[in-house]
Amino acid sequence: MTLIELNPVAKAALPVQAFKDHLRLGTGFADDGAEDALAESYLRAALAAIEMRTGKAILARDFRLEIVDWRDDWVHALPIAPVLAIGSVTLRDAAGAAETVDPARYALERDPHRPKLKGAGGYLPAIPAGGTVEVAFTAGFGAAWADVPPDLAQAVFLLAAEYHEHRHEAGKAASMSFGIAALIERWRNVRVLGGGAA
Incomplete structure (x- = not known):
């Protein structure tokens, strides 16, 4: 991570x-x-x-989380809080090709200590074998x-x-x-x- x-x-x-x-x-x-x-x-x-x-x-600013695997197929805790918004979720395959995930497939679960990215109505998007996922988000009190x-x-x-x-x-x-x-x-x-x- x-x-x-x-x-x-x-x-x-x-x-x-x-x-x-x-x-x-x-x-x-x-x-x-x-x-x-x-x-x-x-x-x-x-x-x-x-x-x-x-x-x-x-103070609010933008971050990017890069991981190789979800901790859970349904929800993934973000490492810093409070998260104001998820900007994008991008899947990268082993060759580096990127695919932006439709925002309808995920949602932000707000929490003052452990905000989470969760699958909307199901699993989080599958990470390609040997690839990564990048979650861009804004965090801060304001x-x-x-x-x-x-x-x-x-x-x-x-x-x-x-x-x-x-x-x-x-x-x-x-x-x-x-x-x-x-x-x-x-x-x-x-x-x-x-x-x-x-």
Whole structure:
């Protein structure tokens, strides 16, 4: 299984100014914009860390899942949530020839932790022998920072602030503080039965 992020979070979607306000950085200086690039990098790093811990895409963007076999012939759990829409399902044979599956043959089963691609009225499309299937989908809470649940937004700000505070301490082991871990706990995806289709 390979999950590919097709487009990164847009710079305009990141709350750089709000994060700088959170840090209480001074204003009115000639180089007010000098901290923007650093603030953006801390936000991106914190966003990635929170997403990894929770299995959630915080800001909406496009992904492609590439697999060689369905976990179940009827339904396949997607590795990140929440999924907003399935863009396409494409079958590729061993030679690489592609066939786009009719959207009437599958559906999205929405779930805050384990969204699933399911066969519409039957089995999922058969993957060609030696081939793959590519599922293109959009995942995230929304395109704007205002769409992000407040506890996750706060966790990102707190972690980004820790990165900012310890920016000169190279090699220091970064661990998530208890406060941040508590904020994200309800969003963590607890996998049972080896993370199978269920």
